[in-house]
Amino acid sequence: MSSTELSAPHLKQPRTVAEPIAWLRRNLFSSWFNSLLTLVLLWLIASLLLRVLDWLFTQATWTPVVANIRLFWIGRYPPDQLWRVQLCLGLVLGLFGVSAGIWGGIVRAVATGLMGLMVLLIIPPFDAGMRLYFAGLALLIAAMYFGGLRSGRSLRWPVTGLWIASPLIVLVLIRGFSGSATLPPVETNLWGGLMLTLLLAVVGILASFPLGILLALGRRSRLPVVKAFCVAYIEIIRGVPLISVLFMAMIMLPLFLPPTVRVDTIVRVMVAITLFSAAYLAENVRGGLQAVPNGQIEAARALGLNIFQSTLLIVLPQALRAVIPAIVGQFISLFKDTSLVFIVGMIDLLGIADAIIHQQAWLTVTGGVQREVLLFTAFIYWTFCFTMARVARSIETRLGVGTR
Secondary structure (H helix, E strand, O other), X not given: OOOOOOOHHHOOOOOOOOOHHHHHHHHOOOOHHHHHHHHHHHHHHHHHHHHHHHHHHHHOOOHHHHHOHHHHHHEOOOHHHHHHHHHHHHHHHHHHHHHHHHHOHHHHHHHHHHHHHHHHOOOOOOOHHHHHHHHHHHHHHHHHHHHHHHHHHHHHHHHHHHHHHHHHHHHHHHXXXXXXXXXXXXXXXHEOHHHHHHHHHHHHHHHHHHHHHHHHHHHOOOOHHHHHHHHHHHHHHHOOOHHHHHHHHHHHHHHHOOOOOOOOHHHHHHHHHHHHXXXXXXXXXXXXXXXXXXXXXXXXXXXXXXXXXXXXXXXXHHHHHHOHHHHHHHHHHHHHHHHHHHHXXXXXXXXXXXXXXXXXXXXXXXXXXXXXXXXXXXXHHHHHHHHHHHHHHHHHHHHOOOOO
C-alpha cells in the first residue's frame, strides 16, 4: 500500500456517537417488553409533570412567599438597614469577580458559579427591586472580572488585603457600632433568614477547613500525645449528633464560665458548627493523606525538604486534590445542617419558613400554605447546594481529578 493511500484525506474518522434513532432503538425499544415499559414510563412522567406544572401555575398560593420575601432574606433585621447587608454581599461578590480576573483557574470557576447563582435567584417570586439587585450582582461579578483581567498583577496585593480584611468588614457592617448614627448596632438575635444561614455556613466552612487539616495531620503524627488528642477529639465528636453539640454550646457552656463572662449566642453556635464539621473534615483529609504514595515523601526528603516543607508543598496538595468530592460533600451537608439552629432558638431560613406558615393571616387559607412556603425554602437550599456541586465539578475538571 502506497503512502498516498494512507494519507489523512483518505482515512475516515471512526463513528463513536450513535445517531439518535439508532440509540433509541438500541436502548429503549430493543424488544416489545422494553418498548412497552418505555411508553408506560413516558406516560407516567408526562402525567406527573403536567400535574406539577398545573399546581405550580394555577393552584398554588404564592402570596405568603411574596409578602414575606424580606423575612426570607434578612429575618427580623431592621428594614431600614438592609443596605448594609446588600453592601456586604456586593463586596464579597465583587472580590470574587476581580480575583477571577487576576488569578483565573479555580477562582474563575467559583466566580462563574456565583454569577450563575445570582441569575437563578431571579426566578423566585421576588419583587422587581430584588430581582434587579440580583441581576446587578451578576453584572458586578462580570464587570469586576474584566477589570481584574485588564489590571493583571497590579491589583494582586490590594485584593489579597481586602480578602483578609473582608470578614471584619462584613462583621462591622452587619453588627454596627454602639452610639453610631450611620451604623447603629443591630443585636444578633435580630439576625435571621438566608443571611443567618449563609453566615453560619461560611464561617463554619472557612474555620473548619484549616482545623480539620490540622486534626488529620495530628492523627497521623508520630507524637503520642498529639495523636491521642486528635483521635479522641475526632471519635468523640463524630460519635454524637450535631444537635447535641449545639445544646452543649447553648446550655452547658455558660455553666463552665464565670457569671460575668457572656458569650454571644451566634458565636457559640458558630463555634459548635465549626468544631463538629472539623471532625468529619479531618477524616476526609486523612483519607487523602493515606492515598499519597510514600515515594512522594521519600523523593521530597531526597531533595532536601524538611517534614514541614514536604507536607505543605508535596503531600497536602495531592491529598486535598484526591478528596475534593468528599470535602465538597461535607460542605454541602454543613450548609443544610445549619437548619438545626432553629431548634436552639435561632431563626434561620427554615425557622422563617415555619414562622410564615403559622402567621395568623395564612391559617385560614384553604389547604394551608405549607407546601408553597416549604417548596420555596427547598428551592433556595437546592440552588446553593447545586451551585456548590457544579463549582466543585468544575474544580475537579481543571485539576484533572480521576483522569491523571
